[in-house]
Amino acid sequence: MESDIEESLRKRPRKYLFSGDSSRKQFEHLAGRPYSIMGENFMQDGDLQLETTRTRFASLLKRHGDLTERLSRDSDKTIFERLLKDFEAAWASQTEEVCLDGEQWNDGLLATLREQVHMEAERKVMPRAANISACPRERITYKIGNKIICGLEGARIGIQYQTSFAGEPCDLYHCVLESKSFLEKMTVLEHTIPFFLPIREAEKGLLSSNAMKFIDYVGDLLQAYVDRREQVRLIKELYGNQIGELYHSLPYHMVEFVLDDCDCKVTVSLRYADLISVSPTKVSVLGWPMHQSKKNATNSALLGSHPSPIRLAYAEDALRTMSLPEAYAEIVLNLPQALDQMI
Structure with a gap:
């Protein structure tokens, strides 16, 4: 029995020595490879992966820009053309054009315009005899800075924004407001404002409490966007x-x-x-x-x-x-x- 145990103990170290020696030889074999070459290959692989990522990212940005331009062009074009016809019809039927400055543009004027468009809508649904006897209503178009505000068919209020850059006219944008009655708050019915500008956030934060501030804010938003965009376009064109x-x-x-x-x-x-x-x-x-x-x-x-x-x-x-x-x-x-x- 004891001889068997001694024999086992004598054999066990030899087994571990063989395993360690084999591992050491494998390590020496790997270590014998030129480390600088391995490092160089690693760095080259990293640079290649980085360059591939940059290329893919640049391609993604280009595709995103092309898609954004196409979507904006296709989806907004129909709305733009239809709203432009609505505005032209309103201007053709206007009785007066008023240019406002400073304090002349206020909540009271906007409330008057709201009342007019609702009365006009009600007059059109009256019986024909009563409609004929009704007095014709004034249709006034207001110009405030880069904004044109007028009443549209269907008790709607339309705002056209004329942006500019370096003193030259740029893009036209439209925003149409409506309310079910004169006493209810207005909402944005439709618009041609770029989707990435926060028109809905402005509607929630301003339109329900102060429609005049909402109209002015959207005008500032559009003009600033066009200004930044045109500056970038100009340096690309020049340099x-x-x-x-x-x-x-x-x-x-x-x-x-x-x-x-x-x-x-x-x-x-x-x-x-x-x-x-x-x-x-x-x-x-x-x-x-x-x-x-x-x-x-x-x-x-x-x-x-x-x-x-x-x-x-x-x-x-x-x-x-x-x-x-x-x-x-x-x-x-x-x-x-x-x-x-x-x-």
């Missing part, structure tokens, strides 16, 4: 060959682009406080010095030694105080001097 990448949100309240300069790569990030802001509130402009001019080897060495981006304060100030196209020109014009000062 498209200098811009490497450009991304923006649908309402253009977040904008990012890259400026590829021979001496420096500049990234610009703009954030707007809200959707009625025309000037950005959060601005970040960073420069990455790249390969430098052969004319100045000293400057080349200094700029090439920057491992992290450099903040371009002058560019951030320009973007806060100027329009985007003007600020872009300012950035490009003063970039060489700014780099020299950094050196």
Whole structure:
């Protein structure tokens, strides 16, 4: 019995030594492979995956933009054309056009217009004899800033918004309000306002309590959106060959682009406080010095030694105080001097 146990104990270490020796040999075999090559392959694979992700993301953004444009064009076109005919019919039958300024545009005037459209709707459903004997009603169209307000058929109130950019007329938008009676609150019946602007939130927050503020807010919302959009469109048109990448949100309240300069790569990030802001509130402009001019080897060495981006304060100030196209020109014009000062 004891001899059997001793024999077992003598054999067990040999078994573990064999296993450990085998594991050590396998580890040495793996460790003998060039680690730098493995690391290089890993980094190359990571870069490849990152580039694939960037390509797919860029493709997704393009498809999303194309789809958004097509949906907006197809769905809003029919409504736009129909509402435009309604407005033209109202203008053709108007008895007076009134331009309002400042305090002339108030809740009392809007209440009067509401009363008129409901009385007109009631008159049309009266018996023919009573309708003929009824006095004709005034049909007044009001112009307030970039807004035209008038009564439409069916006890509706229509607002047409005329946006502009750089003093030139831009897009037309429409919003139609209705209420079941003069005493009930108004609601948005239909509109041609882009779906990504918060028209329904404004309806819930403002229209039930103050219709005049709602109408003014929607006008400010549309004008600010068009202003931001046209600024981005203009820099693409003027400086498209200098811009490497450009991304923006649908309402253009977040904008990012890259400026590829021979001496420096500049990234610009703009954030707007809200959707009625025309000037950005959060601005970040960073420069990455790249390969430098052969004319100045000293400057080349200094700029090439920057491992992290450099903040371009002058560019951030320009973007806060100027329009985007003007600020872009300012950035490009003063970039060489700014780099020299950094050196």
